[in-house]
Amino acid sequence: MPEWLTNMEPHWAWLSLGVLLAAAEIVAPGFFLIWLGAAAIVTGAIAWVVPLSIPLQLGVFAVLSFIALYGARRWLKANPITTADPHLNQRGGRLIGEVLTVTKAIEDGRGRAKVGDGEWPVRGPDAAEGSKVRVVSADGGVLVVEAA
Numbered sequence: 376m377p378e379w380l381t382n383m384e385p386h387w388a389w390l391s392l393g394v395l396l397a398a399a400e401i402v403a404p405g406f407f408l409i410w411l412g413a414a415a416i417v418t419g420a421i422a423w424v425v426p427l428s429i430p431l432q433l434g435v436f437a438v439l440s441f442i443a444l445y446g447a448r449r450w451l452k453a454n455p456i457t458t459a460d461p462h463l464n465q466r467g468g469r470l471i472g473e474v475l476t477v478t479k480a481i482e483d484g485r486g487r488a489k490v491g492d493g494e495w496p497v498r499g500p501d502a503a504e505g506s507k508v509r510v511v512s513a514d515g516g517v518l519v520v521e522a523a
Contacts, residue, residue: 385432389419410447414439467513470495474523480504481520488520 396412418436421427427435462468470490478494479487481502488497488508499520502508508520 384423385427385429386419386423389415389422389432389436393417393419406447406451407444410443411440414443465513467516467518470510470518471512473510474507475510475518475520477502477504477506477508481508488518490518 393412393414393416396408396415400406400408400412414436417439418432421435422432462471473490475488475490475495475497477486477497478489481497481499484498484501486497486499486502487494495518496516497508497518497520498514499508499511500522502520502522507523509523510518511521512519
């Protein structure tokens with residue numbers, strides 16, 4: 376083991392671990408590692424002020440991690456993160472209510488309609504090519520339509 380590592384003060388190791396965990400949260404967000412990073416930083420601050428043995432520092436870290444994760448979980452359950460746009464990244468859902476032009480006649484419940492500069496498969500009542508249909512829902516990559 377390198378000499379600089381064996382001579383490192385434990386509080387610096389905890390502070391470094393906390394910063395690394397916070398950075399890992401930025402790289403791979405999941406709203407989990409940040410709480411472990413905070414527990415490591417607080418453990419490092421405690422170890423800096425009060426000299427503790429390594430097993431006691433590990434115990435402090437474990438308790439602080441549990442408290443941080445439990446508290447964050449309770450807070451998130453009481454204050455759920457909501458979006459202003461429930462159809463974000465759901466292209467089919469964003470098209471609900473739009474009026475489209477049928478490009479391939481809907482026969483036996485299936486056809487195609489013009490969406491922007493492309494075509495999407497549609498499902499609904501029979502309609503002739505060129506007729507207008509309204510999107511009522513999306514089923515995967517297929518738009519469910521009705522006569523407009």
